Amino acid sequence: MSNLFRPCAIFAVFLSVCLVCIALPVRRAAAVTDGPESASSLPDAVLDDVTVRPKGTVPLSAFSADPGPLRLRDEAGEQNFFIPLARTAVLRDVILTLRYTNSVSLLPDRSVLAVRLNEATLAQIRLDPAQPAGEARIRLPAEMWRGGFNKLTLAVIQHYADSCEDSVAPELWTEVDLSQSHLSYDLGPLARPVALSDLGALFSPGLGGQRQVTVLTPAGPGADGLRQRALPYVAQALALRRQYAPLEVLHRDWTAAGLPADVPGAVQVLVGLPQDLAAVLPPQALPVVDGPQATLTDTGGGHSRLIVTGRTEEEVIAAARGLTLMNDALTPDSQVTFPRRDGGGGSLPLDGRISMEGGKSYRFQALGFRTATVRGKGAYQISVPLPMAPDYYTYENAKVVLKLDFSYGAGLGAGSILNFRINDRQIHGHAMDNKNGASFQDYLITFPVNLLKPGANALLIDINSQPPVSGGECVGSRGRHLMVQVSDSSVITLPEAGKAAMLPDLARFAASGYPYVGGDGRGAGTVYLGSADLIGPALTLTGRMAQAARGPVDGLQVVVGLPAPLSGQALVLATTAQLQREDFGPWAVSLSKVKAWPYRALQDLRTATTGPELSLGGLGGLLGGTAAKPALPDEEWMQQKSSLGDKAALTAFRNPAGQGDDLLTVVAAETPAVLAARVNDLIGPGLWGQLQGDLAVWGKGGQDLLTLQVSEHYQVGRDNPLLLLRLILSANPWYWMAGAAGVSGLFTLLLWQMIRRRRQNFMGKS
């Protein structure tokens, strides 16, 4: 063996041993990663605005988490739909149209589809095998509806034989097409004066709630401060009242000539000083202002006006901020003043946006869950909210511990099971096989922390209760005695964690607003606009961020104009023409008239688009020397001169002009109108929930969504440098490998030297 080969061989052997040793304990640290799908079981309802006597229809699929057809199986099956109704909505008439198909094996005299509203049976539709497809129209009396959630139940009782029937036979099915079945409603104006306690109802996510609102401010630079600081609060306050449903915010200025006449929506919001209001409102409509104040009044014809005002600009801003915190139920008046406490301006309270912290235990009750009991046979689901901080970070193999308190009653039969899932990922199963029932305290389940994602998560408990089958198919049990209960005394314990995250990450942004929303509710960044006509889309986006953060974001400002340099943590809304600036050149993805696209994105866009808007006629040189290094090799970046057509792009990257960890997020489209329309599409639950990577491009109605990760991740963390270091090493495992290889090399050289010396000594002696 040559002298050269020997150290290499020793090194290779040593390296192999080292790698095996290292590979085992290397724990790939990870921030809380995205789950595969949103855990939200809230319906993706898109309901029409209420205006004067609006009539509209909404498909039943809007109230279902599963958009597909509803299949009701077995001898008796049912499905509940929870239909929200704004408390301010006055229903004149509601008609349910059902389109269904039933099995041809059913007995017509013993098979019915029942429709119930709030537990009262309103119709029974005979399921006739001779006419297996049908459509039924059922009037749901207006007086049976109540404000808030209404329970609409579709239940089948179906049989294929008069006796000795298998109650779960595959012939027993009826299918309801939820997309073709719909509610037709007719709403009238509220017959009483509105009060601020109605504000939440006016923007309810249910029938009769406003999906669109116009915010008006005085024209001129004198109101710049209000536009910049008060409007984001107003948009958030109203969006939070929409809960999970989108709110489109439009912005207009008023002039001395009066308020704009063509303001859409049934609620208009005026934000200004009393003297500004005096220019456009009659004297009798002017409120007496004794501080930060909000006033809600009728303006006739089912329309309302919300006035946000104060004696000074600071008071107007304080009033807008107060609206984000106001408890509507405790405000029965048409007017409210928010007295300014001494030393005011502190952080907003975090009520309603509890985020679990590392190393702590939480009872389910503290997370907003109440003891749930399901009765009867069939499949049920219980959802426990698990809200996570956007920058929760711990090691990947860290475990979350669940100590569940649950019980089930006696008489459950074979096939009765509990399945536990975290964001649709199965973590545990339990067969309810004790015929005498059972009760569990501190039932231990552990699962990896990386099943949780930033923001909202859910522990889903699927329950399948089946009665026992005994004595053959002719003897069965109806299963009404079956009972399963999950207690709110159950506890979840999170592993120790730091505050760190990998950016850019649009999924994290969509789930929590991070990094523009900190865990303390403070806004960390500024929204910059290319022009004043983008204030509306910016407010729409601000409202959506508050919804994602599950509470108001304090201190978020909307600034008209793109400063040079555009530094700091920023969110930019602009047209491609407005982005055509020298200092924007180093952006990872350039969205100006001359665009720099990752080649993969180009390929995907060409596949997706049918129009000529992304023709590749003007391919330029390659983009090089970017400050924020793209994840893709330089060769995969292309420049082109073209438009975005009717698409919009959202991209996030480390701000080249910023300091440290500042993130820059850009939303761009060709024109302000297109940008407004696409932002409106973006905030819809369908598109918002699909954001991921750091580049998203989408078209009209949220179609042709493309998401990519095109630039390198970087790490941000606010404390615990050791944890942050481990995150960096976790995100870059090759650092470990390189380090291990370096150490191994040194050790091998040392070993080789020692062997050589020993050999020389040995040779010298001999």
Next chain:
Amino acid sequence: MGWRTVLCVGGLLALLLPLTGCFGPAPRLDGALWAEYTRRFVTAEGRVIDADSGQPGITHTEAQGYGLLLAEAAGDRDTFERLWQWTRQTLRRSDGLFSWKYGVCGLPQGCVLDANNASDGDILIAWALLRAGRAWDRPDYVEAARTISTAVAERQTVQIGGLTLLLPGSEGFVRAQAVTVNPSYWIFPAFRDFAAAFGHPAWAALTRSSLTLLQQARFGHWSLPPDWLLVENGQVSLAPDQLPQYGFNAVRVPLNLVWGGQTDAALLAPFRAFWSAPRDGAVPAWVDLRSGEVAPYGWQTGMAAVAAVTEGRADLPRPGAEDGYYSWSLALLARVAQTDLAR
């Protein structure tokens, strides 16, 4: 003049200089009048007793404010401190303003009879503190003035459209869109001094709006402002739940105007016309702005002193034994105003 003379004069001046520092600014109020005022109306504990009110031993913040202003003008630091400490310790509320009425109750030491405030009293107290703080180099007085005046600006002003209004008190003066105001509470010299000293924008706005309203609030044969005014939907009218009079309240309006440098002849013309109209006997103490009925008795020395200072006369009537607390207060205030205007 020899060098010895210069030395003597210099030495004499050196001896006198500290003495002048000890005395401070010269008093702007006759010492004898002030002594009589304190003897008649100021208690040892530091209360100004409103002997005119009919109730025994009543004190209100307006009286405390007058007492403080006059004490400062008289250069009476001890009385000023006594008045202020009693006011601060007895009447101050948690919001920085003062309960307006104190008097005899079941407790031997007396008690607050109405916890609501009166903004004229609050303003007078703050203004007196500001003047005293400046005159006697007392930053604590200035700071107290800042706190009180800011509380008034923040809590006692409302805005309707372009009008900024001073609420007479925290409770009971706003009903829907109607606000009841008292024009005599618009103490323009205090507004001016607060704006200059503390810079709160409410004072300039209050001055503008109050002058606007005074131009509109002309009622009765003499086009006089009422004691109480209703502002509703941009219009002014006589307050429906008060006597429709120009009387003991509104008589202070011309004093406040002149003292505050608002000497527009159009603003002062109705008062001058009313005072100088030919009549038998003295100027009536009040006039009903609806019916034109006048008081069966004539004005007091204090009212006459207000008229005199408004007219710019040098000789102001001197209050005497027949005058009560209010007349004495107005008469001495008119003298202080006259001195201020002459400086």
